[in-house]
Amino acid sequence: MLVTLEGLDGSGKTTVWEALRDVHPDATFTTEPTSGETGSWYGEAVYRSIQDEDADPLAELFLYTADHADHLTRVIEPALERGDLVISDRYSDSRYAYQGATLAEDGRITRPLEYVVGIHSAFSIEPDLTIYLDIDPETAAARAGATNKFERAEYLSRVRDNYERLIERDPDRFVRIDATQSPEVVLERVEDALENRIDARYED
Ligand SMILES: Nc1ncnc2c1ncn2[C@@H]1O[C@H](COP(=O)(O)OP(=O)(O)OP(=O)(O)O)[C@@H](O)[C@H]1O
Numbered sequence: 158m159l160v161t162l163e164g165l166d167g168s169g170k171t172t173v174w175e176a177l178r179d180v181h182p183d184a185t186f187t188t189e190p191t192s193g194e195t196g197s198w199y200g201e202a203v204y205r206s207i208q209d210e211d212a213d214p215l216a217e218l219f220l221y222t223a224d225h226a227d228h229l230t231r232v233i234e235p236a237l238e239r240g241d242l243v244i245s246d247r248y249s250d251s252r253y254a255y256q257g258a259t260l261a262e263d264g265r266i267t268r269p270l271e272y273v274v275g276i277h278s279a280f281s282i283e284p285d286l287t288i289y290l291d292i293d294p295e296t297a298a299a300r301a302g303a304t305n306k307f308e309r310a311e312y313l314s315r316v317r318d319n320y321e322r323l324i325e326r327d328p329d330r331f332v333r334i335d336a337t338q339s340p341e342v343v344l345e346r347v348e349d350a351l352e353n354r355i356d357a358r359y360e361d
């Protein structure tokens with residue numbers, strides 16, 4: 158079962174992801190961009206691009222997508238084949254929401270969100286559950302500390318609009334959690350959502 162954590166920078170995904178390690182010690186924990194234990198040079202290339210204020214938006218989309226393709230074959234698919242619960246801190250929806258917003262600003266691609274979704278449709282795996290940590294762009298940017306080009310409230314506001322479009326298209330996959338609540342309450346809500354989806358899977 159593939160579970161993804163999504164939301165704006167600073168919404169608290171990594172805080173939740175770390176806490177879930179204690180609750181599900183046998184699960185496979187991973188991230189996009191890839192880094193750490195499940196990292197690769199593709200992920201390192203993505204982090205270089207994030208630091209580049211002048212990175213070409215299309216080139217950046219394809220770097221992220223290359224990292225995703227490698228992540229699928231090297232980490233996600235083998236883990237799912239073993240029957241593992243896989244929990245990824247960010248996944249394809251981040252590309253749809255963030256690169257959808259960057260490419261809209263860029264102007265070369267018409268219907269950028271659909272374009273990014275379309276690139277993935279031929280090879281990607283859809284998550285069984287996506288937890289969306291919902292937060293306003295101002296709080297998100299303040300929490301994230303505005304350390305890179307994505308962590309600006311005005312840009313995050315457009316990213317949030319794209320997340321809303323994705324939720325509207327696929328309401329059964331997403332569970333929205335108010336990320337302005339305390340970390341303890343957010344974690345409790347996430348655990349409930351995860352347990353409900355695991356239970357529902359075994360009832361099928
Ligand atoms: N529910 C919460 N309430 C208040 N602060 C929080 C909450 N959750 C996380 N934080 C704090 O907000 C900051 C960002 O949290 P975290 O790194 O988990 O977010 P993130 O979504 O993973 O961000 P990014 O996408 O930028 O990596 C950290 O300082 C963290 O301690």
Ligand SMILES: Cc1cn([C@H]2C[C@H](O)[C@@H](COP(=O)(O)O)O2)c(=O)[nH]c1=O
Nearest residue numbers: 166189190221247248251252255256307
């Ligand atoms: C996967 C992915 C990420 N991003 C952006 C979102 C963040 O600003 C950075 C790094 O992510 P982290 O969770 O803060 O480590 O990259 C993106 O634009 N597109 C993506 O596909």
